[in-house]
Amino acid sequence: MYVAVKGGEAAIRNAHKLLADRRRGDRSVPAIRLDQIVEQLALGVDRVMAEGSLYDAELAALAVKQARGDMIEAIFLVRAYRTTLPRFGYTKPVETGRMAIERRISATFKDLPGGQLLGPTFDYTHRLLDPELADDAPVEAADRRIETAEQTPRVTDILSHDGMIEADGELPEGSETGDLTREPLSFPLERDLRLQALARGDEGFLLGLAYSTQRGYARSHPFAGEIRIGEVEVELDVAELDFPLTLGRIRVTECQMVNQFKGSSKQPPQFTRGYGLVFGQSERKSMSMALCDRALRARELGEDITAAAQDEEFVISHSDNVQSTGFVEHLKLPHYVDFQAELDLVRRMRAEHERASQTSDTQEAAE
Amino acid sequence: MSNETLEATPKHGGSDDGRKAAMALLAQATAQEMQQFWAQWNEKPGVETLRGPETGLVMIRGRIGGGGAPFNLGEATVTRATVRLDNGAVGHAYALGRQGEKVRLAAVFDALWQETAQRQAVENMVLAPIAQRLNDSLEGKRAETAATKVDFFTMVRGDD
Numbered sequence: 001m002y003v004a005v006k007g008g009e010a011a012i013r014n015a016h017k018l019l020a021d022r023r024r025g026d027r028s029v030p031a032i033r034l035d036q037i038v039e040q041l042a043l044g045v046d047r048v049m050a051e052g053s054l055y056d057a058e059l060a061a062l063a064v065k066q067a068r069g070d071m072i073e074a075i076f077l078v079r080a081y082r083t084t085l086p087r088f089g090y091t092k093p094v095e096t097g098r099m100a101i102e103r104r105i106s107a108t109f110k111d112l113p114g115g116q117l118l119g120p121t122f123d124y125t126h127r128l129l130d131p132e133l134a135d136d137a138p139v140e141a142a143d144r145r146i147e148t149a150e151q152t153p154r155v156t157d158i159l160s161h162d163g164m165i166e167a168d169g170e171l172p173e174g175s176e177t178g179d180l181t182r183e184p185l186s187f188p189l190e191r192d193l194r195l196q197a198l199a200r201g202d203e204g205f206l207l208g209l210a211y212s213t214q215r216g217y218a219r220s221h222p223f224a225g226e227i228r229i230g231e232v233e234v235e236l237d238v239a240e241l242d243f244p245l246t247l248g249r250i251r252v253t254e255c256q257m258v259n260q261f262k263g264s265s266k267q268p269p270q271f272t273r274g275y276g277l278v279f280g281q282s283e284r285k286s287m288s289m290a291l292c293d294r295a296l297r298a299r300e301l302g303e304d305i306t307a308a309a310q311d312e313e314f315v316i317s318h319s320d321n322v323q324s325t326g327f328v329e330h331l332k333l334p335h336y337v338d339f340q341a342e343l344d345l346v347r348r349m350r351a352e353h354e355r356a357s358q359t360s361d362t363q364e365a366a367e
Numbered sequence: 368m369s370n371e372t373l374e375a376t377p378k379h380g381g382s383d384d385g386r387k388a389a390m391a392l393l394a395q396a397t398a399q400e401m402q403q404f405w406a407q408w409n410e411k412p413g414v415e416t417l418r419g420p421e422t423g424l425v426m427i428r429g430r431i432g433g434g435g436a437p438f439n440l441g442e443a444t445v446t447r448a449t450v451r452l453d454n455g456a457v458g459h460a461y462a463l464g465r466q467g468e469k470v471r472l473a474a475v476f477d478a479l480w481q482e483t484a485q486r487q488a489v490e491n492m493v494l495a496p497i498a499q500r501l502n503d504s505l506e507g508k509r510a511e512t513a514a515t516k517v518d519f520f521t522m523v524r525g526d527d
Contacts, residue, residue, distance in 0.1 A: 055443035086423040088445055093428040093437045100505060102512050118515040144510035154433055168432030177437045191431055192438035199440050236425055240459055243383045246391030247445055248463035277429045279441055
């Protein structure tokens with residue numbers, strides 16, 4: 001017999017009303033506006049776009065506000081929203097080589113063409129809290145330096161001229177680009193699907209795994225070959241026009257990790273690569289993604305799979321924070337009947353245990 | 368709307384490159400710009416909206432290693448619209464984001480651009496100011512980034 005227990009409607013209604021009240025907080029403090037979130041909490045917005053896997057800064061800001069700053073809740077809201085919209089198509093691949101660069105550094109070549117462009121970075125700050133930011137002190141405009149535009153070729157292209165590094169990743173002839181939002185994942189995966197999963201994966205989870213590879217679990221001797229942040233053009237082929245349409249520009253962060261590789265009987269020694277590409281300005285995430293991408297290529301490169309970061313099923317199945325939080329947090333939902341059954345089972349086991357020990361006590365006494 | 372209507376787009380005199388560039392600028396206009404340019408437009412034609420404005424998604428693709436096989440990076444919101452002017456010219460517009468009215472007006476200007484008699488006015492009054500703003504913004508960002516370029520120098524120690 002199954003008995004549904006009803007109730008709680010009023011409690012839930014009032015809980016949500018309380019949530020709305022607490023979200024607004026002290027009414028004497030002005031409510032935060034979406035443009036303030038977009039402009040001043042931009043990297044938080046970027047993270048919600050990256051892991052929500054939906055590029056729309058205003059929606060991400062709304063999600064951050066609605067979630068009271070809880071990033072994973074905000075990402076969840078964005079993921080839920082995207083399911084309500086039709087898909088118009090797949091864009092042409094963005095050309096990161098033609099990026100309007102806002103930051104570009106290489107840890108492998110000091111004097112690379114185009115130079116080291118630090119851009120708006122936290123690097124080299126002293127990580128001292130700045131009390132001036134507590135008030136709305138005026139902020140100086142950034143300095144400008146007018147110079148002729150220089151080409152900024154990819155470091156990996158420079159290295160590839162003498163065969164020192166493997167080419168950009170190709171997939172087997174005739175393979176179609178996988179889309180995990182359309183087809184459930186089935187392991188083993190091709191690299192394209194892994195990259196899609198990593199691009200929307202949880203920054204913290206991927207960061208931890210990336211760190212583990214540096215500490216010796218699947219060591220791959222990485223160098224940050226190049227990191228570039230900037231805007232790329234998005235183009236779409238549409239049925240009604242016979243040329244690709246420019247939809248606008250998006251900001252992305254790209255990381256080219258360069259890793260050591262001994263070579264094999266078939267291949268001469270050369271550098272291998274890991275790749276990271278993330279919506280918005282997110283250096284940490286793109287570096288973590290590139291390190292994980294490289295570690296997950298163990299099978300392809302004939303390396304021993306000894307560490308968690310190399311285990312494709314482990315990494316990809318647990319990298320999505322919406323899935324992870326869904327399953328962890330579902331434990332909050334009523335499990336009354338399950339638990340009653342377990343309670344009953346433990347009672348019976350304990351009774352048996354007691355009987356058994358009494359019997360053995362009697363036997364010991366008799367001996 | 369049916370495919371027949373879409374295919375009924377009249378052939379325009381300009382090259383695809385010209386229209387592609389025009390549509391790229393219209394896509395990157397702000398909602399405010401579109402409204403302002405439309406308000407300033409003389410002899411507004413009658414406009415029938417054939418499709419939208421409607422918002423959907425595109426899956427944005429990247430390439431493995433930057434130049435290799437494509438992979439799906441993530442989605443973006445896109446809004447599109449198709450309009451027909453009272454002289455029969457059909458205009459399309461697609462742009463990132465969810466700004467319906469901006470995209471509808473972009474489709475109107477796309478239709479106007481296709482008419483040889485109107486093209487120059489669209490170029491001057493609409494496209495040129497958008498191009499100017501985008502270029503200024505790009506140049507400004509480039510100069511700000513250039514100011515953060517590292518100028519390495521070598522410290523020479525000792526006399527010889």
